[in-house]
Amino acid sequence: MPESCKVESALEIFVGKWKPVILFHLFTNGTMRFSELQKAMPDITKKMLTSQLRELEYHNIVHREIYRQIPPKVEYSITEYGKKLTPLIKALGEWGMAHVQHLKELYGEERSVDAFEGKEEISGA
Amino acid sequence: MPESCKVESALEIFVGKWKPVILFHLFTNGTMRFSELQKAMPDITKKMLTSQLRELEYHNIVHREIYRQIPPKVEYSITEYGKKLTPLIKALGEWGMAHVQHLKELYGEERSVDAFEGKEEISGA
DNA sequence: CGGTATCCCCGCTGATACTG
DNA sequence: CAGTATCAGCGGGGATACCG
Numbered sequence: 001m002p003e004s005c006k007v008e009s010a011l012e013i014f015v016g017k018w019k020p021v022i023l024f025h026l027f028t029n030g031t032m033r034f035s036e037l038q039k040a041m042p043d044i045t046k047k048m049l050t051s052q053l054r055e056l057e058y059h060n061i062v063h064r065e066i067y068r069q070i071p072p073k074v075e076y077s078i079t080e081y082g083k084k085l086t087p088l089i090k091a092l093g094e095w096g097m098a099h100v101q102h103l104k105e106l107y108g109e110e111r112s113v114d115a116f117e118g119k120e121e122i123s124g125a
Numbered sequence: 126m127p128e129s130c131k132v133e134s135a136l137e138i139f140v141g142k143w144k145p146v147i148l149f150h151l152f153t154n155g156t157m158r159f160s161e162l163q164k165a166m167p168d169i170t171k172k173m174l175t176s177q178l179r180e181l182e183y184h185n186i187v188h189r190e191i192y193r194q195i196p197p198k199v200e201y202s203i204t205e206y207g208k209k210l211t212p213l214i215k216a217l218g219e220w221g222m223a224h225v226q227h228l229k230e231l232y233g234e235e236r237s238v239d240a241f242e243g244k245e246e247i248s249g250a
Numbered sequence: 251c252g253g254t255a256t257c258c259c260c261g262c263t264g265a266t267a268c269t270g
Numbered sequence: 271c272a273g274t275a276t277c278a279g280c281g282g283g284g285a286t287a288c289c290g
Contacts, residue, residue: 084220093135098209170284171252
């Protein structure tokens with residue numbers, strides 16, 4: 001197996017429009033309910049949130065705790081194994097910050113940095 | 126701007142099926158010609174290789190050096206700015222290795238790990 | 251050699267409605 | 271509350287052919 005596949009398989013985890021944001025929120029807030037994740041990401045549909053969470057669960061990154069009660073309650077959290085992604089998320093965030101700074105220097109401060117990435121619609125915590 | 130966007134904008138760089146592999150080869154081999162990259166990744170089409178390289182060039186990650194001669198010769202390399210991705214690529218590769226190991230422990234050694242990721246067709250350096 | 255130009259598919263994503 | 275079900279679209283990516 002070529003070394004490049006390691007990089008590829010690492011990336012697999014992040015494939016999907018919303019996974020990085022979901023992971024960010026779970027890493028930041030610890031345990032979150034389905035509805036809390038929805039509130040944190042107003043633009044994601046239930047369908048997408050569910051499917052992305054299921055994939056993360058399948059990859060053993062996210063744990064899904066179901067409370068059998070009415071009304072239902074489901075809590076999501078990062079698994080112990082998922083916590084091994086911490087340095088990666090950190091490196092990702094740090095490079096992102098440096099990159100944003102780089103863009104500011106290139107194009108000036110006045111323009112919204114979000115706009116560079118077409119991320120105006122993304123809202124976070 | 127929410128912190129999560131930092132992670133998102135970092136990911137932007139890797140969006141695209143082949144960018145991680147391209148970056149891996151360029152990080153590993155230094156300077157490479159278009160045809161060398163093709164040889165390293167037999168399954169990528171010229172169209173894809175070109176478009177992904179253009180995007181990396183646009184993001185100032187990859188440098189494109191054109192030698193005006195016949196036959197043409199074009200060399201690609203990581204820019205100084207692109208080299209700031211090194212820790213990220215490293216973290217990515219390291220997590221990938223750990224992840225692959227994790228999969229082996231879960232499902233046993235006999236099965237091709239590539240198969241877990243559907244990466245049988247990917248061939249590297 | 252190092253690309254463009256074209257055509258086309260399919261699967262990711264979104265919108266909406268329904269359910270235990 | 272926390273999801274499925276269903277339908278529809280659009281564009282990323284592949285195959286092939288052609289060009290400077």
